[in-house]
Amino acid sequence: xxxxxxxxxxxxxxxxxxxxxxxxxxxxxxxxxxxxxxxxxxxxxxxxxxxxxxxxxxxxxxxxxxxxxxxxxxxxxxxxxxxxxxxxxxxxxxxxxxxxxxxxxxxxxxxxxxxxxxxxxxxxxxxxxxxxxxxxxxxxxxxxxxxxxxxxxxxxxxxxxxxxxxxxxxxxxxxxxxxxxxxxxxxxxxxxxxxxxxxxxxxxxxxxxxxxxxxxxxxxxxxxxxxxxxxxxxxxxxxxxxxxxxxxxxxxxxxxxxxxxxxxxxxxxxxxxxxxxxxxxxxxxxxxxxxxxxxxxxxxxxxxxxxxxxxxxxxxxxxxxxxxxxxxxxxxxxxxxxxxxxxxxxxxxxxxxxxxxxxxxxxxxxxxxxxxxxxxxxxxx
Amino acid sequence: xxxxxxxxxxxxxxxxxxxxxxxxxxxxxxxxxxxxxxxxxxxxxxxxxxxxxxxxxxxxxxxxxxxxxxxxxxxxxxxxxxxxxxxxxxxxxxxxxxxxxxxxxxxxxxxxxxxxxxxxxxxxxxxxxxxxxxxxxxxxxxxxxxxxxxxxxxxxxxxxxxxxxxxxxxxxxxxxxxxxxxxxxxxxxxxxxxxxxxxxxxxxxxxxxxxxxxxxxxxxxxxxxxxxxxxxxxxxxxxxxxxxxxxxxxxxxxxxxxxxxxxxxxxxxxxxxxxxxxxxxxxxxxxxxxxxxxxxxxxxxxxxxxxxxxxxxxxxxxxxxxxxxxxxxxxxxxxxxxxxxxxxxxxxxxxxxxxxxxxxxxxxxxxxxxxxxxxxxxxxxxxxxxxxxxxxxxxxxxxxxxxxxxxxxxxxxxxxxxxxxxxxxxxxxxxxxxxxxxxxxxxxxxxxxxxxxxxxxxxxxxxxxxxxxxxxxxxxxxxxxxx
Numbered sequence: 001x002x003x004x005x006x007x008x009x010x011x012x013x014x015x016x017x018x019x020x021x022x023x024x025x026x027x028x029x030x031x032x033x034x035x036x037x038x039x040x041x042x043x044x045x046x047x048x049x050x051x052x053x054x055x056x057x058x059x060x061x062x063x064x065x066x067x068x069x070x071x072x073x074x075x076x077x078x079x080x081x082x083x084x085x086x087x088x089x090x091x092x093x094x095x096x097x098x099x100x101x102x103x104x105x106x107x108x109x110x111x112x113x114x115x116x117x118x119x120x121x122x123x124x125x126x127x128x129x130x131x132x133x134x135x136x137x138x139x140x141x142x143x144x145x146x147x148x149x150x151x152x153x154x155x156x157x158x159x160x161x162x163x164x165x166x167x168x169x170x171x172x173x174x175x176x177x178x179x180x181x182x183x184x185x186x187x188x189x190x191x192x193x194x195x196x197x198x199x200x201x202x203x204x205x206x207x208x209x210x211x212x213x214x215x216x217x218x219x220x221x222x223x224x225x226x227x228x229x230x231x232x233x234x235x236x237x238x239x240x241x242x243x244x245x246x247x248x249x250x251x252x253x254x255x256x257x258x259x260x261x262x263x264x265x266x267x268x269x270x271x272x273x274x275x276x277x278x279x280x281x282x283x284x285x286x287x288x289x290x291x292x293x294x295x296x297x298x299x300x301x302x303x304x305x306x307x308x309x310x311x312x313x314x315x316x317x318x319x320x321x322x323x324x325x326x327x328x329x330x331x332x333x334x335x336x337x338x339x340x341x342x343x344x345x346x347x348x349x350x351x352x353x354x355x356x357x358x359x360x361x362x363x364x365x366x367x368x369x370x371x372x373x374x375x376x377x378x379x380x381x
Numbered sequence: 382x383x384x385x386x387x388x389x390x391x392x393x394x395x396x397x398x399x400x401x402x403x404x405x406x407x408x409x410x411x412x413x414x415x416x417x418x419x420x421x422x423x424x425x426x427x428x429x430x431x432x433x434x435x436x437x438x439x440x441x442x443x444x445x446x447x448x449x450x451x452x453x454x455x456x457x458x459x460x461x462x463x464x465x466x467x468x469x470x471x472x473x474x475x476x477x478x479x480x481x482x483x484x485x486x487x488x489x490x491x492x493x494x495x496x497x498x499x500x501x502x503x504x505x506x507x508x509x510x511x512x513x514x515x516x517x518x519x520x521x522x523x524x525x526x527x528x529x530x531x532x533x534x535x536x537x538x539x540x541x542x543x544x545x546x547x548x549x550x551x552x553x554x555x556x557x558x559x560x561x562x563x564x565x566x567x568x569x570x571x572x573x574x575x576x577x578x579x580x581x582x583x584x585x586x587x588x589x590x591x592x593x594x595x596x597x598x599x600x601x602x603x604x605x606x607x608x609x610x611x612x613x614x615x616x617x618x619x620x621x622x623x624x625x626x627x628x629x630x631x632x633x634x635x636x637x638x639x640x641x642x643x644x645x646x647x648x649x650x651x652x653x654x655x656x657x658x659x660x661x662x663x664x665x666x667x668x669x670x671x672x673x674x675x676x677x678x679x680x681x682x683x684x685x686x687x688x689x690x691x692x693x694x695x696x697x698x699x700x701x702x703x704x705x706x707x708x709x710x711x712x713x714x715x716x717x718x719x720x721x722x723x724x725x726x727x728x729x730x731x732x733x734x735x736x737x738x739x740x741x742x743x744x745x746x747x748x749x750x751x752x753x754x755x756x757x758x759x760x761x762x763x764x765x766x767x768x769x770x771x772x773x774x775x776x777x778x779x780x781x782x783x784x785x786x787x788x789x790x791x792x793x794x795x796x797x798x799x800x801x802x803x804x805x806x807x808x809x810x811x812x813x814x815x816x817x818x819x820x821x822x823x824x825x826x827x828x829x830x831x832x833x834x835x836x837x838x839x840x841x842x843x844x845x846x847x848x849x850x851x852x853x854x855x856x857x858x859x860x861x862x863x864x
Contacts, residue, residue, distance in 0.1 A: 064571070109596065112786050125590070129793070145821070149776040151797035163797045167774065169806025176850050180805075180857060181732040181841065187859050189796050197798040238783055243550040293573040294565075297551025300576070320576055332596065 010149055035224045035271075035278040036353040037117060037233045038133060039263060040154065041256070042115060045284040046298060047305030048325075048336060049253045051098050051318070054079050058325050061293045066298075068248045074098075078318050082249050083258040086265030090309045091316045095275075097308040099345055103286055103338035105369075107331070109300035111241065113283030119154040121343055121366050130156045135365040137232065140354035146234050154283075155234055166219070171198075192253045203324040213237075213259060214266050221270025223280065229280035231353070233262060233369030240284065241242055244295035251296075264309050276311030279379070281349050283342075289334050290325055301335035312352060312379050318376060341371060346360060383677075383725035384832050388864040390686055390721050391490040392735070393743040396833040405722055405796025408491045412714045416489035418719060420479045422753040425545065430472070434478060434514045435626035437467040442624070471512065471755045473780060474769045480779070481768060483744045492528070495714055497735070498685055499524050502678075503539045503586060505548045505780070506786035512548075516780040519544035526532065532669045532678075532708040536586060537662055540578075541609055546629045549578035549785070556607035556637025572593030579603030583668070585786050592673035595628055598711075599640040605648070605664050608657060631658045644671065655775035675703045680716045685790050688727035695720050730792035733775035733804065739864075740808070740856045743828050746816055762848070771807060774777040776800050793861075806864070808853040817852050825851060833860065 002197040014149035052068070053059055055077040060067040069117070072088045080088055106117045113125035121132030132358035134157025146155050146163035155163075171177060177198055184190040213235070237259055242252045260282070269276050287304030303323070323329055323337035331337040343366050350365070351358040351373070358373040375381075387394050390408050394400065401407035414478035425433075440463050449456035460619070464470060500520045505512050506815035521540045527535040531803075539545050546552060554575035555561050584593050610637045611629050632656045641648040641660075646667060651660040668674055679699040683691035699716045706712035707845070731739070743746045750764045763770075772778050776795070782788050811817070829836040839860065846854045855861060 108590065109580070109599075111784065112584070113590060141627070146797075148792055149797065149799055149803070156793070163799045165799050167806065169774070169803065171802070172805060172809050172812075172845070172853050173852055176846055178853055179842075179846060179854065184859060187863070189792060190801070190859060190862065193796050193798045197802050201796075237661060240413060241577075243575050244553045291573065292571065292802060293553065293575050294555045294571060295575055297553065297575070299573075300580070314857045323481065 011076075031225065032355060033227065033231060034353040034355070035057065035135075035231050035233070035274065036349060037162070037220070037224070037235070037278060037280040037310075038154065039280065039282045040115075040118070040152070040234070040236040041240050041260065041282055041284040042236055042243075043111065043237045043284075044114070044286050044288055045240045045256075045282070045304060046231065046242070046246070046253055046288040046301075046326075047100060047360050048247070048290065049098055049304065050081050050084065050257055050307065051305045052079050052081070053077060053322075053325055059290070063298075064250055064292070066246050066251065066292050067373060068197075068254070070249065070316060077322070081254060081257050083254045084261045086205075086261045086268065087307065087309060088333055090264065093311055094269050094316045095108070095309055096316045097313050098318045098320075099306040099308070099337060099378075100318055101303045101323050101336055102306055102340040102342045102345065103303050103320060104322075104342050105338075106286065107302055107340055109302075111285060111300075112328060114228065116153065116290065118203070118285045119152060121346065123368055130158070132156075132343070132365050133232065133234070133350070134334050136350040136356075137363045140350070140356045140363055142354065148236070152234060152236065155232075162200070166215075213263055215296060216271050217263050217266035221267050221274075225271060225274045237263075242288075242297045243293065243299065244297040246292070246297040258305075264320065265311065268309070279310040279312040279349055279353055281345070282307045283346075287336050290330060301332075302331045303336035303338035306342060308345075308349075308378070314378060319338060319374075341369065344371040344374055345378075346369050348378060351375055352379045356361070384834050385728070385860075386722050386725040387490045387727065387832060388739055388861075389725060390494055390718055392484050392494070393739045395485075396559075396827040396831065396837055397744050397746055398831065400831050403795050405719065408718045408722070409715050411489040411491040412495060412711060412718070414489075414490055415525060415531075416483075416487060418479070419487040420480070420481065420482050423755075424479065425472070425475075425518065427522050430514040430518050431543070431623070431626040431628075431765050433467045433472075434511055436622045437463060437469065437510065437514075437630075438624040438626065439622045440467075465484070465759055466757055468755065468757060469510065470766070470774070471757075471761050472517065474761065474766050475753055475755075476520075476780065477772065478749060479517060480520070480748060481738055484738045485748070490742075491718070494686070494735075495528065495536055496520060498670075498682070499503070499528065499535065500779070501782070502547065502681070504542050504782045506699070506785050507781040512780055513545075515547075527710075529711055532703075532710055532713065533666050535710060536582075536669055538663050539586070540582060540606075540661070540665065541737070543630055546578070546609060547580055547625065548714050550575045551578040551606055552610035552612065552625065554578070554603060554610075556604050557636050557727060558637045559607060561634045562637075574600065574603040574607060576600065576603045579606050581785055582606070582665075584626060585666070587668040587677075588644070588671050588673040589677035591672060591677060592644060592785055598643050601643045602664070604637040604639065605641055605643070605651075605660055608632050608634075609661065610635065614753050618811050633657055643799035644665075646776050660798075670706050675700050679713075681704060681790070682713070683720060686721045686729075688729045689726050689790075689792055691720075695724055709732065730788065730795060731861075732788060732795065733777040733800070734772055734779050736804065736856075736861065737771065737775060737807070739785040739861070743832055744817075744852055744856070745819060745824070746811065747801045774807060775803050805853065805857050808856055812849055812853060817849060820852050821848070835860070 116125045120128040121130045123126040130155035134155045138157040149165045223229045245251045287301040288298035289301045322337035555572040565572035578813045580599045639650045651657040702716035
């Protein structure tokens, strides 16, 4: 597919939330360390709430009760939700991009199948047991660390990944640790996890017990800033599935966008100059229906928007091959269509941040399809 | 005998219990009757919970937000007091204590393992505050009584329960050809289906995506379900203070009478309240007899109780029992137990809560607060909240799955370095609190004798470990993590 229709420029912000952040260590390219932060927005983030199409009043007409009127205007076609103020600040500094009308190649509208594919990068749900980010880290020859309780599928790969989530717990005696290490020898997964656990640096043996996303973002930011620190961080924010009470500026969707925005803001502040070498990228499983339902919410849809922030972006822009939102232009007559396989964005982001050839990344991480290299259009060379 | 069976389908044996002579009878007897509650502390009905939640909803929405609209600080203070008054922080720890008390001290741990399974299968999410009020009564009053009936009854009762109707937004759904939709159109208002419940009924609760349903099936399922709602009373009515906390009922005005077509089967129009009400049961009956539903849930049961990714040799007998009994839950559960016994040498990684309950029970650990009374005026004590906090630290709050498909039953999702650390860390912390003092070598031997076939191997494993860490080692061992 060629992106030859309309490409909009506008600005906005995005960010992330709740409880999980991955990091990475032992960069093979310390001289040019670039960080990739991924924020998973679970529940289907409505791209048309975050970045509404305002070229005409179509959206306002079909969403009379949930369309937000007081928006940050990005250009003549798109605006930004008012809760995304920090993202808007990035926009004003040429550090924000929105890729609109995009999604993974999945139209089944199931959260669980969709999230599985969003993380695995595959096309058949549950077929792949590793994630596209984990596989990309493998290709680049790096190690990874997630600051979360579970290890998200997104980060699972062949190499040992670690995860960390602040708590006040402590390990038992050295003697017992050694005995357990030997004891787990014939249990591959247990062994793998325990080996990682017992090789943690001192800085990860205890930490304030906080689930606050701002705290986690500060910790992640501090680690990403380190020359030999992690290069990948993953967060996730739940609760975008707003079948009811999606609301306007202060509704449920707006509140979730605010959490995302705060994450962008904290990372920007915490990373300081390192933000110039950082890319933040959002994922979601699909978008939501164009028309509001009786409960002032929306149903599962298809196309949505990806929000990117960071100094690795070429400029602030809304990048899209806009399909339109008139009835006849919608996917199955109800959803924003997707004109770009979102995996092209993921692959381009990894290629840029991991200093790895795009085609090599494509071949090993997304082998089912030749994706479009967006690096030159979206990212700084 | 492989004594891991007592952990596969139960929570292990305490040192006060005898090893059953016939493990199969021991287990099957437990799922043949609905057990009485062992819990002696306070307990509240769903109706009472709806009243507490109604007071919370009404006071917050209609009183506090108006009274303190100019002062966020004062509003937050008043809301905190309201939360105390309505048991906002009290009920979840209470429900968890009752749940875990029955597992540990009750006479039917096997029944409770199955109850935990179904509670997770028909998961209620933390999407607003109601979960902390209603999930306990939902398990007790909706799922438990259905567990000796047919799977059709279980699915139906869950589907029209207050908890699920609320959780999956069905009260927000208006059938497109319903009288209400036409009224709305006349007034220039929109009227749409809410597909959330209809979709999850197909995807998560019954046939799963393997049935190959499409969007039209989801829409038709949602139409069948339209009209089942906890209708919010009008502000002028006498019961308006209940907000949405009123019993679920079928309201024909919101129902789309069809005809419907779901998974290739046609259903004629459901005119009239009686026909419309019975339509949902008809459809559920067909769904639970669908091959995809039988295979999906049979596999899920075996995956939980027998081993991860069970082979067809393990699952097929459960499928056959389902078909032969036409969905009788006791027959299905019995076959699952038989497979767990037959394949007890196959191991299964235990979810954090199950593992922790086994630790408390087998280790004879002092765990529950002395009483669970509450004054409804102050924050609950840390002692009462301990059970909830431990489960949170282990990564599994049983009443708060992050997604509507409940907590995962796969090893990969529970074996990250941090989650493994949490298990060991919790055991270590309880040691620091001095709660292992009763566990000497003799006590340890009693635990091993009842619960393991490889006692000698375990004793050898423990021999170079200090007495105060032996119990940590045992419950961190591969034999306990993977039963």
